[in-house]
Amino acid sequence: MGTSASKNSDSSHGRRDGQLYVSLKMENFNIRGDLIPHVYGSAPVTGSWDSAKALSMARESASTWELSFVVPPNHETLDFKFLLKPKYSNVPCVVEEGPSRLLTGGMLQEEDARSALFKVGGYEEVLEYKLFIKVDIVSPFDLAASWRAYQENLEPSRVRGIPDVSINVAPDNMGSENGPASTLELDLEHYVVPAPSSSVGVVYAANLTETPRSLVNTGISSKNDASSGSSYDSSKAGVFSLDHSNSQKDMDSMVLDPTKLLPAPGMVESKSVGTFSPLLKEDGQKGLLVDRGVGSPRLVKSASAGAVTFDPKLGSETKKAMPAAAGAVAAAAVADQMLGPKEDSRLAIVLVGLPARGKTFTAAKLTRYLRWLGHETKHFNVGKYRRLKLGTNQSADFFRGDNPEGLEARNEVAALAMDDMIAWMQEGGQVGIFDATNSTRNRRNMLMKMAEGKCKIIFLETICNDKHIIERNIRLKIQQSPDYAEELDFESGMRDFKERLANYEKVYEPVEEGSYVKMIDMVSGQGGQIQVNNISGYLPGRIVFFLVNTHLTPRPILLTRHGESRDNVRGRIGGDAVLSEAGELYAKKLANFVEKRLKSERTASIWTSTLQRTILTASPIVGFPKIQWRALEEINVGVCDGMTCEEIKKNMPDEYVSRKKDKLRYRYPRGESYLDVIQRLEPVIIELERQRAPVVVISHQAVLRALYAYFADRPLKEIPDIEVPLHTIIEIQMGVTGVQEKRYKLMD
Incomplete structure (x- = not known):
């Protein structure tokens, strides 16, 4: 031996x-x-x-x-x-x-x-x-490919006879031990676990928009306005970043003669406020123009400051970076960059509508969708600019159409936001969402003049005639808006806001100019219509398609991985293995959970991939329609199908290292990347947005990472590392207050 x-x-x-x-x-x-x-x-x-x-x-x-x-x-x-x-x-x-x-x-x-x-x-x-x-x-090639997975899964499919779409009826054994039961004693709160610290929650949507670069650099801030959204690196732009650790007494303030501020090469005159930016050194004076409002410009100079520096490329054309995307998005970006006019590669979606019509929530949803597809997108909220510059104590009189000081101040902050958005686009941004009422032709003409030759404008007008929805939105506004954070009397706040709304209604002029999309009574998701005028191009077309299918009807979406499979036990990726004993137990627990959680939601549906482990996980769930989606299948790992990570590291070291370097863009040989997965999931996202009833999605780790990133508005680069554990349910609550998350762990 x-x-x-x-x-x-x-x-x-x-x-x-x-x-x-x-x-x-x-x-x-x-x-x-x-x-x-x-x-x-x-x-x-x-x-x-x-x-x-x-x-x-x-x-x-x-x-x-x-x-x-x-x-x-x-x-x-x-x-x-x-x-x-x-x-x-x-x-x-x-x-x-x-x-x-x-x-x-x-x-x-x-x-x-x-x-x-x-x-x-x-x-x-x-x-x-x-x-x-x-x-x-x-052969070594066959060994690295799917041969082994095929050999080890010769067991006939257990789901061969299950149709792609099935509508279950309630069974006779609703009270059985292993089946779901309407009388099942199940305390859902017992299974709640903490969500990730970066997860979504109830936050005033305007506070999640772009932080105003112009005003932040002045040190102006409002205690009621949470700083959120994308941070801005002032070292990359033609502005001087103040050291906020220095006290205000270290700053000198002086008034310059406007007649001495002459335009120079690279300087652009702001027609709306009558000043120039950036401010160049004049007569040995060094400083930064920080107030672009009405009246004499003010120069702020640090006592210890040296020469003012700015990026000479600010305001000049910069080469637009390709979006982090694959498939149709990448193809459209290449075509636009090579064939389209310069301004067509930059798109400004300018919101129009009366207050409390869902503009900010619509803008936030559109921003999240475009970011998830890989488009560089930012949301600029003029209300946030106003609060940072003027504070939060404006009464309804400030918003009267016959108040010249208020009108000038509101146009001023709108111009600041537009300047910031255009500057960001010139640095590589692709889509800017400009969120304000923009309720008059004069305001819209001002914006179009500022954007001329720099970006393409599409007006997005939201119209709502449902008094109940308007009343609900007004109440949410009083509860969440920083404008009313110091208003202790709710009814007083309601009266003030309704008076503000009446002031806007007196001067409101519907959009009839340029390219526009009108969303009329689309908030509820029932009925309504969309009017489109002069819209063309891939990206505007995708935006219209998204808007047609979106609404703000509250409903939960439950995301969960399949129960543990035999390949999970072995540590192998890909394949079409059946469930392990633990996975079969989870399938029964999940059925009980769904019956308890959705017992009053009989219009809910169950979505799975076409792979055995998701279909078998869903099989104990009864009483709900089940739909199999090919788009929900796990990321295609190509020739690595059936291998363990250690085997890939040993037999395919170059591939192992390449994946470690960039998991988002890495594509398995003859397989997919995470960006590919996002592209095939777009129809799933559109349908989830369109659905008005709850949906349970039983899928796979890579797919659920991508779906979760959409709802949580997580950056694309974070998707491959998002934690989606086995035997855990992620409940996403969608509605007018935004997106909220709750997690349930049914098994260890």
Whole structure:
């Protein structure tokens, strides 16, 4: 037994090119927990008959152990035996009874397929293990590809007879122990676990918009306005960043003669406020123009400041970066960049509408959608600019159309926001969402003049005639808006806001100019219409398609991975394995959870992929329609299908390193990248937005990472590392207050 039976492959006749692949399974329903099956034999990979170097088998189920390995090319023949021993010790070590088993030329002798017998406990106990041995000679390419996954999943599909779409009726055994029951005592709160610290929650939508760069650099801020959204690096723009650690007394303020501020090359006159920016050094004076409002410009100079510096490229054309996207989005971006006018590659969506009509929520949803697709998008809220510059104590009189000071001040902050948005576009931004009432032609004409030759404007007008929805939105405004944070009397705030609304209604002029989209009574998701005028191009078309399908009807969306599969136990990626015992238990628990959580939502539906493990997870759920989506399948890992991460690292080191460097863009050989997954999930997102009833999505880790990133508005680069654990339900609550998250962990 101690002599190797291997022979050099050069001396074998008729041998196919490739390596000896061995797959072993042992089954015993009376397994001794302390003794683990091992394999040792003549080849170095099996320890060269050294029991201390034997290969440990992995548990596949409660009664089955599994091991697969490849014999090096120079060992076409393999002599081996099984033994039992503890995982981290060589004592006790029980070798199977009988002669060793012999593999020659990929063939196993018939008598060597016998069961393995072990005498343990002083030879008083005999353990019998039933064996399943598969042997073949495969090429290295086939080994890295899906051959092994196919060989190890010869078990017929368990879901072959299940239709792609099924509408279940309530079964007769609603009270059975294993099935869901309407009377089931299940405390959902018992399973709640903390959501990630970066998860979404109830936040006033305007506070999540772009932080005004012009006003932040002045040190102006409002205590009621949360700073959120994308941070701005002033070192990349033609502005001087103030050190907020210095007190105001360290700053000198002086008034300049406007007649001495002459335009110079690279300077752009702001027609709306009558000043120039950036401010160049004049007569040895150094400083920054920080107030672009009405009256004389003011120069703020730090007592310790040196020369004012600014990026000379600000205001000049910068090459637009390609979006982080694949497929149709990338193709459209290339076409627009190569063939379209410069301003068409930059798109400004300018909101129009009376207050409390859902403009900011619509803008936030559109921003999230475009970012998720890979378009560089930012949301600029003029109300946030107003609060930062003027504070939050404006009464309804400030918004009167016949108040010249208020009108001038509101136009001023609108121009500041527009300047910031255009400057950001010139630095590489693609889509700017300009969120304000913009309720008069004069205001819209001002914006179009500022955007001329710099970006394409599409007006998005939101019209709502439902008094109940308007009243609900007004109440939310009083509760959440920083404008009313210091108003202790709710009814007083309501009266003030309704007076403000009446002032806007007196001067409101519907959009009839330029390119526009009108959303009329679309908020509820029932009925309504969209009017489109002069809209063309890939991206504007996608935006219109998204808006047609979006609404603010509250409803939950439940995201969960399938129950644990046998490949999860083995640590293998891809494949179409069935559920493990733990996975089957989770399927039953999930059915109970869904019945309890959605017992009053009989219009809910269950979505799965077409792979067995999701369909089997959904099978115990009854009483709801089930739809299989090919788009919900796990990321295609190509030739790595069926491999473990360690095997990829060992056999395909270059691919392993490439994936580590950039998981978002890395595409498996003959497979997909995360960006590819996002592209095929766009129809799923559109349908989730369109649905007015709850949806349970049972899918896979990579897919749920991408879906979760959409709802949580997470950056694309974070998607591959988002935690989506097994046997956990992520509940996304969608509605007029935004997106909220709750997590339930049904099993450890």
